[in-house]
Amino acid sequence: MEAQGRSFRRMVNRPNLDRRGLLVGMSLVLVFSIALVIRVLPAKYGFYLNEFDPYFNFHATRFIVDHISVAGLGGLLDYFSWHDTQTWFPEGRPVAVTSQVGLHLTAALLFLFFKNIFGLILLYDFLVLFPVFFGALTTLTLFLLVRRIGGTGAGLFAALIMAVSPAIIQRGNLGWFKSEPLALFFATLAAYLLLSAYDTNSRSRAYIWRAALAGGLFGYANTAWGGSQFFSLVIGLLLFVVPFLDINLRRMASLGIALVGSNLLVSALLPRPGPAYIMSPGGLVMLAGLGFAILVLAVKSSADTSRHPSILVKTILAAGVAGLGLLSFIGITPLSGRYTTVLYPYLRNVDPLVESVAEHAIPTGSENFAIFFILIFLSGFGALILMKKRTLPSYFALIFAISAIYVASSFSRLLVLSALAFAILGSVGIIELISSVLRPPSTTTNRRKLRILNSRPKARLSFAVVMILLLTIPLVYPSGQNWISTADIPASIVSSSLPIREPVPDWMEALEWINENTTSKSVIAAWWDYGYWISVMGNRTTLVDNATINSTKIGLLGKMFMSNETTAVNLLDRLTVDPHNGQQRPAYVTVFVAGQKFVDHRSGQTIYLLGGGGDESKQVWFIRIGLGRDRVNDFLFEDEISPRPELWQNTFLGQLLPFRFVEYAARSEGFLRSQGPDAEWQNGFRGLYSYEVKYDDSSVDPMALVFASSGLTTPAKTQALEQFAGVLVYERINETQ
Numbered sequence: 001m002e003a004q005g006r007s008f009r010r011m012v013n014r015p016n017l018d019r020r021g022l023l024v025g026m027s028l029v030l031v032f033s034i035a036l037v038i039r040v041l042p043a044k045y046g047f048y049l050n051e052f053d054p055y056f057n058f059h060a061t062r063f064i065v066d067h068i069s070v071a072g073l074g075g076l077l078d079y080f081s082w083h084d085t086q087t088w089f090p091e092g093r094p095v096a097v098t099s100q101v102g103l104h105l106t107a108a109l110l111f112l113f114f115k116n117i118f119g120l121i122l123l124y125d126f127l128v129l130f131p132v133f134f135g136a137l138t139t140l141t142l143f144l145l146v147r148r149i150g151g152t153g154a155g156l157f158a159a160l161i162m163a164v165s166p167a168i169i170q171r172g173n174l175g176w177f178k179s180e181p182l183a184l185f186f187a188t189l190a191a192y193l194l195l196s197a198y199d200t201n202s203r204s205r206a207y208i209w210r211a212a213l214a215g216g217l218f219g220y221a222n223t224a225w226g227g228s229q230f231f232s233l234v235i236g237l238l239l240f241v242v243p244f245l246d247i248n249l250r251r252m253a254s255l256g257i258a259l260v261g262s263n264l265l266v267s268a269l270l271p272r273p274g275p276a277y278i279m280s281p282g283g284l285v286m287l288a289g290l291g292f293a294i295l296v297l298a299v300k301s302s303a304d305t306s307r308h309p310s311i312l313v314k315t316i317l318a319a320g321v322a323g324l325g326l327l328s329f330i331g332i333t334p335l336s337g338r339y340t341t342v343l344y345p346y347l348r349n350v351d352p353l354v355e356s357v358a359e360h361a362i363p364t365g366s367e368n369f370a371i372f373f374i375l376i377f378l379s380g381f382g383a384l385i386l387m388k389k390r391t392l393p394s395y396f397a398l399i400f401a402i403s404a405i406y407v408a409s410s411f412s413r414l415l416v417l418s419a420l421a422f423a424i425l426g427s428v429g430i431i432e433l434i435s436s437v438l439r440p441p442s443t444t445t446n447r448r449k450l451r452i453l454n455s456r457p458k459a460r461l462s463f464a465v466v467m468i469l470l471l472t473i474p475l476v477y478p479s480g481q482n483w484i485s486t487a488d489i490p491a492s493i494v495s496s497s498l499p500i501r502e503p504v505p506d507w508m509e510a511l512e513w514i515n516e517n518t519t520s521k522s523v524i525a526a527w528w529d530y531g532y533w534i535s536v537m538g539n540r541t542t543l544v545d546n547a548t549i550n551s552t553k554i555g556l557l558g559k560m561f562m563s564n565e566t567t568a569v570n571l572l573d574r575l576t577v578d579p580h581n582g583q584q585r586p587a588y589v590t591v592f593v594a595g596q597k598f599v600d601h602r603s604g605q606t607i608y609l610l611g612g613g614g615d616e617s618k619q620v621w622f623i624r625i626g627l628g629r630d631r632v633n634d635f636l637f638e639d640e641i642s643p644r645p646e647l648w649q650n651t652f653l654g655q656l657l658p659f660r661f662v663e664y665a666a667r668s669e670g671f672l673r674s675q676g677p678d679a680e681w682q683n684g685f686r687g688l689y690s691y692e693v694k695y696d697d698s699s700v701d702p703m704a705l706v707f708a709s710s711g712l713t714t715p716a717k718t719q720a721l722e723q724f725a726g727v728l729v730y731e732r733i734n735e736t737q
Contacts, residue, residue: 101270235259380425664679
């Protein structure tokens with residue numbers, strides 16, 4: 001009986017839990033939860049897709065889901081042959097070769113899986129949440145990656161940084177159904193597998209398969225986001241460095257072949273980037289790095305040790321000359337304008353279309369400091385620590401960080417990469433700093449040093465408090481501009497693209513009107529920024545959209561807006577002719593205006609102060625892209641913001657914007673002070689306008705205003721400045737109508 005009792009007690013004993021593992025697991029659950037909560041903050045303003053590109057991605061994903069639902073997996077073939085004629089009228093758009101194929105496929109297949117398992121109904125809602133969960137999951141893959149580089153503590157800290165980083169959240173919060181969240185998830189997972197493949201304890205088959213899987217994931221990330229090709233640069237540079245580390249070169253060469261081969265294969269299988277990726281700069285850098293590593297292995301395996309340096313130099317020179325000769329015949333796949341600008345920032349002023357995109361702006365020093373704060377200094381310390389280690393993971397981190405910070409200095413959109421860089425280096429730096437200060441004295445410490453260390457508990461406590469404060473201050477301070485508040489913003493369509501935290505319904509009103517009051521044959525002309533909203537939510541054909549795949553067509557739109565009425569209307573008619581029958585399609589022009597309005601205490605009428613991100617703020621780009629840089633001063637004053645009378649009197653845009661100039665005013669101590677009706681423009685002056693529709697007689701005018709949103713037509717309430725947005729839709733009046 002006693003033996004049976006002891007046996008029973010052994011069976012019901014508490015399981016042996018690894019306290020350290022349990023603590024790490026709980027920490028990761030907490031970090032994952034924090035990432036989820038911060039990313040869903042915009043839900044309080046409404047459950048919408050955010051920004052512009054996600055609407056086309058929703059359109060493309062819906063196409064896949066609908067066709068698979070009808071024809072099974074064979075419906076995927078329809079996607080790859082799909083030529084969307086609702087955009088870029090009349091030529092349309094070949095979707096698979098101009099889109100993020102990996103994003104569309106992944107989202108569609110995951111939706112169908114979860115729909116069959118859990119009965120999900122709405123694809124739209126699934127895609128709104130898609131970036132939230134992938135952003136949170138990436139904190140876990142980053143933990144695995146950084147644990148390989150700097151240990152478990154550094155991995156946890158890096159995951160936490162990613163969970164709250166403004167640069168990453170702004171391009172991965174609720175509704176951001178774009179490339180970055182999915183691509184970063186695959187890329188960080190691939191990087192972890194790459195570093196684990198070089199683990200000397202791995203069996204041969206295991207490390208080959210890990211390297212191949214890592215390359216495949218890197219390749220699939222390329223299909224989801226063009227910016228993922230940055231990782232090809234990192235891989236190529238790493239392969240150049242690996243031969244100089246204390247690593248088995250034969251094993252390294254095998255891994256390199258599996259890594260690069262699978263990367264190129266997966267990237268080439270899908271239409272974008274497609275087979276041309278192999279001869280792109282990213283593909284060539286990887287191939288060059290792999291070739292260099294194999295050359296080093298061959299030289300060290302076949303030559304006398306004393307002759308290694310000279311033979312290696314000669315071999316590299318010969319291979320370089322042969323490679324350049326080969327490329328002169330084959331040619332390199334050219335980079336697009338935006339990627340060329342990343343590598344060569346001085347080219348930014350060459351292409352005004354690239355220059356005009358807000359996410360292509362150069363991040364300022366103050367912007368970087370506000371986003372990364374103390375991480376900048378911790379990262380410098382972390383870089384010094386990694387330089388001393390001289391291991392493959394440390395060199396991967398350094399190459400990645402230096403390259404990421406360089407490319408992010410050119411484009412605001414690429415701040416997600418520098419955010420990862422600062423997360424990796426900063427986590428290594430903070431953990432090393434904490435362990436150095438709080439590490440207990442070793443057994444070899446002499447008595448004098450021991451007394452000094454034991455007399456400093458208050459200093460250690462003070463250090464911990466200071467570090468906690470430095471790391472948490474940017475989360476909550478300054479009010480309205482801290483890390484958390486950057487996530488607490490509504491979707492662009494909710495606020496009509498105004499930088500405010502409240503609903504502004506004007507664009508939703510306009511899109512609903514377009515959908516319900518125009519025919520399916522209608523063609524809408526608008527600046528490219530709003531193309532996806534009009535084609536997807538307005539369900540109408542557009543001339544141009546956010547893909548910017550035809551800069552010539554966008555230039556024609558800019559020329560139309562900045563030409564005189566006769567030239568503009570003729571151009572509009574030419575652009576909206578149906579090539580199949582030669583007939584004129586019903587044509588509409590949509591303009592968007594934003595700014596502030598107030599009640600003039602002298603007259604009691606509503607006065608408008610223009611300049612809030614609408615077409616009134618983009619007119620300089622209409623001119624540069626449509627007419628040329630040398631024409632800017634013909635329409636705008638020296639500040640390149642304030643319109644000259646020429647713009648209002650002799651351009652199509654001036655006739656479409658429903659405003660009449662009243663007077664100039666200047667800001668003084670936060671107030672607008674009138675300069676009188678006869679004052680001429682001076683630098684710092686702002687124009688004040690009253691509302692006046694110019695195309696108000698459809699019997700004589702070529703255009704008729706058929707819709708104006710409530711933001712324009714609702715009078716101002718007080719003498720204080722109120723934000724407003726306005727969307728206007730004009731119909732082309734033909735002689736036959």
